[in-house]
Amino acid sequence: MNEDFPQSPDVIRDESELEACLTQPRPELVDFIRSVSSPLLILGAGGKMGPTLAVLAKRAAQRAGHPLEVVAVSRFSDEPSRQWLEFHGVSTVNADLLSRDAVQKLPDAGDVIYLVGLKFGTGDNPSLTWAVNTLAPAHVAERYAQSRWVALSTGNVYPFVSVRSGGAREAHALTPLGEYANAAVARERIFEYFGRKNGTSIALLRLSYAVEMRYGVLVDIARKVHAGEVIDVTSGYFNCVWQGDANEMILRALPLASNPPAAFNLTGPSVLSVRAIAAKFSELLNRPVTFVGRETDTALLSNTECLCEKINPPVTSLDTVLRWTAYWVKSGGRFLNKPTHFEVRDGKY
Numbered sequence: 001m002n003e004d005f006p007q008s009p010d011v012i013r014d015e016s017e018l019e020a021c022l023t024q025p026r027p028e029l030v031d032f033i034r035s036v037s038s039p040l041l042i043l044g045a046g047g048k049m050g051p052t053l054a055v056l057a058k059r060a061a062q063r064a065g066h067p068l069e070v071v072a073v074s075r076f077s078d079e080p081s082r083q084w085l086e087f088h089g090v091s092t093v094n095a096d097l098l099s100r101d102a103v104q105k106l107p108d109a110g111d112v113i114y115l116v117g118l119k120f121g122t123g124d125n126p127s128l129t130w131a132v133n134t135l136a137p138a139h140v141a142e143r144y145a146q147s148r149w150v151a152l153s154t155g156n157v158y159p160f161v162s163v164r165s166g167g168a169r170e171a172h173a174l175t176p177l178g179e180y181a182n183a184a185v186a187r188e189r190i191f192e193y194f195g196r197k198n199g200t201s202i203a204l205l206r207l208s209y210a211v212e213m214r215y216g217v218l219v220d221i222a223r224k225v226h227a228g229e230v231i232d233v234t235s236g237y238f239n240c241v242w243q244g245d246a247n248e249m250i251l252r253a254l255p256l257a258s259n260p261p262a263a264f265n266l267t268g269p270s271v272l273s274v275r276a277i278a279a280k281f282s283e284l285l286n287r288p289v290t291f292v293g294r295e296t297d298t299a300l301l302s303n304t305e306c307l308c309e310k311i312n313p314p315v316t317s318l319d320t321v322l323r324w325t326a327y328w329v330k331s332g333g334r335f336l337n338k339p340t341h342f343e344v345r346d347g348k349y
């Protein structure tokens with residue numbers, strides 16, 4: 001990985017440039033990381049965000065001269081992710097957090113980031129979604145009752161709100177539609193319950209759509225435009241945030257951990273229109289675009305002002321991410337093929 005890769009290059013040509021870009025710490029993070037205690041434990045680190053989050057923390061610590069061990073815990077269903085983490089100096093531990101025994105054997109840690117979740121496949125096996133989103137938090141919240149926590153949640157905990165509202169704020173009622181979203185509410189409530197019971201300091205981050213080149217709502221739209229597919233604008237609005245910014249904000253949210261636990265929305269600052277984004281990709285990809293449907297005046301949207309007042313807002317501009325995405329799609333970059341299904345309106349995933 002190129003240590004001096006620019007934070008905001010003109011284009012991202014391949015996965016090694018993408019990984020370098022996502023794991024390049026900004027000076028604010030390098031300063032901050034000195035306050036993180038070793039080891040930093042990242043639970044559920046084998047998914048879409050965990051590997052680059054863990055390596056970002058490790059690189060920030062190396063730059064700061066801070067001897068921080070970063071320990072990534074997951075089942076590592078994707079073995080190459082585990083190898084990639086080890087290669088970049090992150091220790092890995094294979095563990096299934098549904099097993100209380102396995103959780104007991106994990107190393108002690110003062111600072112914990114929790115990324116475990118299950119969304120897709122809920123329609124076929126809702127019981128697994130509920131187990132992963134409730135039992136695993138219960139096991140780890142008890143095991144790390146004395147630690148400082150950032151636990152990931154999702155903007156899906158809110159119901160649809162009026163597009164004109166600018167997005168749900170943190171005090172909005174958590175009354176979403178569908179089993180996944182309700183299991184995500186339960187994930188928060190389990191952390192809150194154990195937090196209150198044991199006096200644990202926890203910040204819950206309700207993330208809406210991290211994006212990078214290999215997955216995310218922007219890539220989903222760009223690929224459709226590139227393939228000449230009709231764009232349905234019924235679910236016409238969304239928020240998203242560059243994954244490098246989201247990862248930095250997750251780490252820097254550790255001092256926001258409190259008791260009782262508090263929740264913060266994490267996403268980009270603007271409400272984005274599917275129609276406008278598809279039109280922009282049509283221009284960047286030099287492909288015509290056709291639309292179907294009419295925008296509904298409600299959408300799954302979050303207002304992130306509260307978090308942005310406490311930590312600086314995401315720094316990567318939308319124009320930059322659109323340019324990177326168009327280049328990636330045009331040049332045949334690799335995709336995870338994990339569509340976001342951002343168009344879903346009935347809560348079924």
Ligand SMILES: NC(=O)c1ccc[n+]([C@@H]2O[C@H](COP(=O)([O-])OP(=O)(O)OC[C@H]3O[C@@H](n4cnc5c(N)ncnc54)[C@H](OP(=O)(O)O)[C@@H]3O)[C@@H](O)[C@H]2O)c1
Pocket residue numbers: 043044045046047048049050073074075076077078095096097098114115116117118132136152153154155206207208209210211
């Ligand atoms: N990415 C987004 O755009 C987005 C948007 C909204 C909210 N979020 C939230 O942010 C969190 C992180 O996002 P992500 O995209 O990285 O999620 P992800 O790709 O689903 O990664 C979570 C990882 O947790 C691990 N895991 C699941 N069950 C486990 C278990 N029983 N024991 C140990 N590990 C387990 C899985 O890896 P293994 O198979 O290796 O165990 C999984 O890949 C998620 O919890 C999600 O709710 C993400």
